[in-house]
Amino acid sequence: MDKKRLQRWTSGRKICMLILLAILTAYCIMKIPVLEKIIYPYPHRDIIEKYADQYGVDPLFVVAVIREESKFLPQSESHKGAIGLMQLMPSTAKSISESIGDKTYSDNDLLSPEKNIQYGTWYLASLQKVFSNNTTLVIAAYNGGRGHVQEWIETGQIDPKNIRQQDIPFKETRDYVDRVLKSYQKYITLYHN
Template sequence: MALLGVVGLAAVVLSQRVPDVVDEIRLPLRHEDIIRQQAREKGLDPSLIAAVIYAESRFRDNQVSHAGAEGLMQITPDTARDIARQSGATSFELSDLHTPQVNIAYGSWRLRHMLERFDGSVPLALAGYNAGPENAQRWLNEARGRGASFRLRDITFPETRNYVAKVLSARRDYRATYPKQLGLD
């Protein structure tokens, strides 16, 4: 009878944790404290930061892309040097890009800068974050030249168009799945 009670208790505990484990595998979240801090400091939606990290690295700190972008938010060394200079950082080493605090701070700074450049348009800011602001500006100008509003289909790079869609979808998922962890409730 005691064994049955232990098995029953284990089943209850596991059934309560299985959804959490499934969420963590499907939609990982780490460094919530840094994400919340950077969102507050830079006036960003924490679910947007988490979604960018998810799309860029799936929360793997030491990720390096084929283009040389590094860390959680996949920042290239040249972009990192520009951010360090423009944000007033007193010192910067490339190895800092593998430090979650620095990488998320720099990526959030870049995201804030893109949002300001594109008048708060999240899709354009994400396109600029991924493909460079010059490309995003060109896509916006082409849409305006046709007398139309910018739409995702205006992004001529399939990889960037898919990236923006992926981040927007992940943002919704993070808001729904982790509101407490991201400080949204």
């Protein structure tokens, strides 16, 4: 590459970096909702709202869980074997299919946004019933397991009436609860009508 072409390329690259820096600065200073919606998108909105309405869950809560579970990548699979947008374990999904009478379920269905969101939303609704709509406990149970959260309550490690995130025994679950709650608040700010 000759010297003039290299200078033009370098100059163009600097201009792109300055534009990106200006956009990020504007976002940080003004919290422009359009820019924030890029960082907090709402894909699969129709599906989310359909099942959220059917099962009585706030759709903005569902989208916050999806954002933190899979970053909206339907083919996601965790190192523990959780699959899809809402990162459901196949054993959990099988149990959900039996609970809702879905005789056609197979593990491959977890890669389908429709089925994954349906099952994940149903599961959130079931956790809301178990934990009396305590959002922090629901999120902790979604990540750390219903049995663990019930054990923490029974052994006095956490007080369900005065739950503090720092009381959650599993660091991974504590961090997860924090991320989902922050995303949930951001979704409420950006999308609540």
